[in-house]
Amino acid sequence: MTRVVLLGPTGPNSPEGHPLLTALPGSPTVIGRLHGQLASLDPNPITIVRAEIADQYEGYSGTVVRTEDLAADLRAIADAVEDATENLLIMPANSVIHDELIYQITKSKRGALALVAKEPRPVDENGEPLVEEEVVPIEEALPEIGDHVHEGLPVRARISKSRVVSVGSAYHAVTRPNAVLLGPLYLHHKHAPTLAEAARELAGMAHLLGPEDDLVQLLVLCLVRRGVSVGIRGRRDLFYQRVTSQESADEAVAAMAEYDEDRSRLNNAVKGADGFFTTFFVSTYSRFIARWAARRGLTPNQVTLFSIFLGVASATCFATGTRAGAIAGAVLIYFAFVFDCVDGQLARYARKFGVLGAWLDATFDRFKEYVVFAGLAIGAAVAGLGDVWTLALAALALQSVRHLLDFSFGAANRRKPSAPPRPGLALSVSPDTELRAALEQRRAAKQEENAGVARTLLRMWAKAGRFRAIYWARKMVVFPIGERFAAIAITAALFDPRVTFITLLIWGSVALVYTLTGRLVRSLA
Incomplete structure (x- = not known):
């Protein structure tokens, strides 16, 4: 409440x-x-x-x-x-x-x-x-009692990209107010x-x-x-x-x-930081399936169960060892992932959240992936391609290790000490000069603290993410679930299961090295 x-x-x-x-x-x-x-x-x-x-x-x-x-x-x-x-x-x-x-x-x-x-x-x-002529740099500007009005309110607040820097009143002066x-x-x-x-x-x-x-x-x-x-x-x-x-x-x-x-609500139901494949090949239309499901009273858990059914059906098709079965399995695993996205979008659109749904979604994502591994291995044996169980078990072990590292790193991050408090200023003081000076001093101290090699590398890598190509490359290299299901669908439909598992092992190993390197640098920073 x-x-x-x-x-x-x-x-x-x-x-x-x-x-x-x-x-x-x-x-x-x-x-x-x-x-x-x-x-x-x-x-x-x-x-x-x-x-x-x-x-x-x-x-x-x-x-x-x-x-x-x-x-x-x-x-x-x-x-x-x-x-x-x-x-x-x-x-x-x-x-x-x-x-x-x-x-x-x-x-x-x-x-x-x-x-x-x-x-x-x-x-x-x-x-x-x-x-404006002769604009004084903000570092040299003097606090003022703003007399401009915007939307019926006095412009007496200074905001930055993410937060309110300072607020004024008829008594409290603000340096370069720019918002209400x-x-x-x-x-x-x-x-x-x-x-x-x-x-x-x-x-x-x-x-x-x-x-x-x-x-x-x-x-x-x-x-x-x-x-x-x-x-x-x-x-x-x-x-x-x-x-x-x-x-x-x-x-x-x-x-x-x-x-x-309604369109804004629908767009807000889509995660803003999804991977490349999910963003461009699923979420472009899955949100409309979520809205259709919401208007017919379907629940996220029902959609999750349907996604699980498609995953099992995909594994069954792969297990036939035929080319037609491989193509059918590829189509089904793709739509299993589509409805895996739909259940979350439906939950956010319809605002139906629950512990059971979160558990089902997290647990059966892994289940669908691993049962497909088994289906591919069985299909390879049926087709007489030899024993690929070793490759299947290696791919499963690699992905399990990656999941374990993800959860352990997340838990470690939650134990990180909180950031030091922001500086304040007594209400009895009119100008915000001391507050801005304290904030500038805090920023300078943070920059000095970030001057180490590890933090410099992280800062440079973060800035590189502003370029669209690098941003999406970073999203893809970690081999998220959308890219994994896409790799399974494409390689299984066009080649044989051995190519699928080799692709998963190579890309997964690159993702593991990249992720471990990034987390090591973050831990040292």
């Missing part, structure tokens, strides 16, 4: 007239729709809202906390989150958002994650970027006491803050100044907007209708 805290609009983001706006599909009001979307996360959310408009938020499940000013807002948030034992989703109550975006944010593995929008660069009347924090903030419960403590401290400084300061940005300010790493993500191909009037609500509904939420 997730504890949901909704923040009533304040300041410039207060709706004109009634805060509950109509004309949204599926619900008569914005807040009603949002409650429906969040019910599966938290059926009883806490809503923190100003007393003068609190009546509009009554009648829904959960608790409504009435406040009088910004200081009371911050203290109410601290009270709501400090004892949390579940992860937190903090979101403005006037949000119009896709269900899929909520899902993606709340499934993040980051300790803290904020939805952001970068301030667009100014352009001329032809849409060409304006070149749109609204949803997802937080691991381990950071809840830190946020509560900092929010109470900031409440004592509320007289220094301005009416334009946004609550979400102030909360991220608290986290960053306490040394919490806040990751960022954009809306990408999904929709999010705060609405402040009936007109903006209608515009948001019209804009959201132009997005294909």
Whole structure:
């Protein structure tokens, strides 16, 4: 479960007239729709809202906390989150958002994650970027109280490629602000006491803050100044907007209708780091099979069992020792792998996860592979090609060793010490100069630490991965399951089982050496 805290609009983001706006599909009001979307996360959310408009938020499940000013807002948030034992989703109550975006944010593995929008660069009347004269390098820039506005929010946050660097307010100055924090903030419960403590401290400084300061940005300010790493993500191909009037609500509904939420959900069901063969010869269409299965009520476990059946059928065909059997086995082993991908994509698309399904998927991937080895060896004996069991057992042993090394290295990585905490800065300090200096010092120390031969090699190899050819070559050389099944299908259909096993042994040995070398270098780094 997730504890949901909704923040009533304040300041410039207060709706004109009634805060509950109509004309949204599926619900008569914005807040009603949002409650429906969040019910599966938290059926009883806490809503923190100003007393003068609190009546509009009554009648829904959960608790409504009435406040009088910004200081009371911050203290109410601290009270709501400090004892949390579940992860937190903090979101403005006037949000119009896709269900899929909520899902993606709340499934993040980051300790803290904020939805952001970068301030667009100014352009001329032809849409060409304006070149600012005498741009001061960021190292020499002075902190400022941002006066730009983007999407109704003051641009008072500095973001990098992966996280929030600094956040400002009417009192806190930021070096070169470039973004706004749109609204949803997802937080691991381990950071809840830190946020509560900092929010109470900031409440004592509320007289220094301005009416334009946004609550979400102030909360991220608290986290960053306490040394919490806040990751960022954009809306990408999904929709999010705060609405402040009936007109903006209608515009948001019209804009959201132009997005294909189901397509985004389907694309998100496909793993982003799959191998070459899986990416280009399976996932291009397997996702649509997953959607078809979901719409007919099929479960991932049923698809897994069908994949196992195809694997056994493939082994049976290979065992006939005939050319027709080899071709049929090759086709079946390919589709066994296709449905092995479909079961995971179906689980992610339909959001049906289970321990049994994970165990079946992990265990029977190996089973299908090894039963096909047996089928090929039997087929070779039937065809009179001689005894290839030695090759089959060698291939099985090699693959078993590779799996064992994969699991042991993963377990060792989980025992690695956590990274040192990020530097923070007292909320009483206005400019973020000291924070940026501390972050720069930390980066320099990390670079010095990474100056060894092993880390230099890893860094160079990582940079080489930016080239598309090297990226895919690295994916293929480790001989993942997609490439293994493809190698079995192609060599078994065109040649005899001896060629299949020799291919598996040679490619598998290269993969083993490559993997062991990489892990040894990582262990020394």
